[in-house]
Structures are given as structure tokens and as C-alpha cells.
Amino acid sequence: MNINISEVANLPSRFGNFNVQSFKEGQKEHLVISAKELSDVPIVRVHSECLTGDAIGSLKCDCRDQLEYGLKMANETGGMVIYLRQEGRDIGLLNKINAYALQDKGFNTVEANHQLGFAADERTYEIVTFILNHYNIKKIKLLTNNPDKINSISDIEIIERVPIVMESNIHNENYLDVKRDEMGHMLPKDR
Structure with a gap:
């Protein structure tokens, strides 16, 4: 893996005062937002980019709520958020908007991706293990509902999966x- 790594910088935010570092993998520049003092077994949120949710506040997903919760937990517990540049489950912004248009016509999120010639989820997580090893982290509590994230992290002991369940709305139910x-996401029937 050919990864370029930035320096560590301060990142004061409304969620806390963090360290921030970028990991460039090919054309993708991922971000690690971490507490100033990492705990021995940090809570880690692996979050994939969602411009419409994270930045604009789209109600079609729960991405922004999950990101904000992850940042809050990182600040409170000595954890980190690994922000992966994998927009639209890694189909890119243009295709994500095309998938939205198909959803407007009645397709669900998986069907829309299939209509565009993609798998339900194109994301990969190899970089997560690289990043955790870079920080010499051997054990984590993983803040996720996604079994693919759990199954793809290798050489790191996941001692606990911490659920991240956000309140639903009429647009994302x-x-x-x-x-x-x-x-297969581990979500309750009642949110």
C-alpha cells in the first residue's frame, strides 16, 4: 500500500479539540480526527463520506447524525473518527445523485445501485487497518452497525461493537x- 501521510494538526471544532491527520491513498484523501489523548482501547467510528448528509444535512440518510455522534464519542472517550472518502458507498457523487433520482422513481437504495451497474456497496476498508497500525492501536471498540466493517478489519482486535442507532424520519425510514x-446492518426494527 502506497500511502502518503500528512503532519498532525490541531482541529478545534464544536465537538471538541481534536488532532487531525490525512492519509492519501491514490486519489482518495482520508481523514483521521482523534482525541488529543487516545484511550488504551479507543472507540473508533469508521465513517464514509456523504456530502449530501454530512455537509448539507440531507434527511434521506442518517450519515450526518452518525458522524456527529462519532465525533462526540471520540471527544468524550478518547476515541477517533476515520473519515473515508468513499462517497455514495464508493460510487461517487454523480452516480449517487443518479441513484437518488432512481429512488425518487420508487427504487430502493440497493435497487438503484444495481440499476446503475454497481453492487449494493462498493466500499472497502483495508486502509482502516493501515491507519490503526500507524497509531499503534491493537484493540478497539468499533462504533458501527455494518457487519462489513467488522469483518474487513484485520490484525486489530475488536473487543466490542458499539451500536450507533439514530432516530429515523419519514425521509429515511x-x-x-x-x-x-x-x-445486514444491525439495526433494530423500532428506531
Whole structure:
């Protein structure tokens, strides 16, 4: 893996005062936002970029709520958020918007991706193990509902999966049901 790593900088935010570092993997520049003092077994949120949710506040997903919760937990517990540049489950912004248009016509999130010629989820997580090893982290509590994240992290002991369940709304109920029922995400029936 050919990874370029930035210096560590301060990142004061409304969620806390963090350290920030970038890891460049090919054309993707990932970000690690970490507490100033990492705990021995940090809570780690692996978060994939969602411009429409994270930056604009789209109600079609729960991404922004998950990101904000992850940052809050990182600050409170000595943890980190690994922000992966994998927009739209790694189909890119243009295709994500095309998938949104298909969803407007009645396709669910998985069906829309398939209509565009993609798998339900194109993301990979090898860089996560690289990043955790860079920080010499051997054990984590993983803040996720996604079994693919759990199964893809190697050489790191996940001592606990910490659920991250956000309140649903009328715009994302079906999306969350599809994540649970078709993609295997560990979400409760009642949110």
C-alpha cells in the first residue's frame, strides 16, 4: 500500500479539540480526527463520506447524525473518527445523485445501485487497518452497525461493537429498513 501521510494538526471544532491527520491513498484523501489523548482501547467510528448528509444535512440518510455522534464519542472517550472518502458507498457523487433520482422513481437504495451497474456497496476498508497500525492501536471498540466493517478489519482486535442507532424520519425510514433487511446492518426494527 502506497500511502502518503500528512503532519498532525490541531482541529478545534464544536465537538471538541481534536488532532487531525490525512492519509492519501491514490486519489482518495482520508481523514483521521482523534482525541488529543487516545484511550488504551479507543472507540473508533469508521465513517464514509456523504456530502449530501454530512455537509448539507440531507434527511434521506442518517450519515450526518452518525458522524456527529462519532465525533462526540471520540471527544468524550478518547476515541477517533476515520473519515473515508468513499462517497455514495464508493460510487461517487454523480452516480449517487443518479441513484437518488432512481429512488425518487420508487427504487430502493440497493435497487438503484444495481440499476446503475454497481453492487449494493462498493466500499472497502483495508486502509482502516493501515491507519490503526500507524497509531499503534491493537484493540478497539468499533462504533458501527455494518457487519462489513467488522469483518474487513484485520490484525486489530475488536473487543466490542458499539451500536450507533439514530432516530429515523419519514425521509429515511425505508432507507434504514433496506440497510437492515437487505444489507445486514444491525439495526433494530423500532428506531
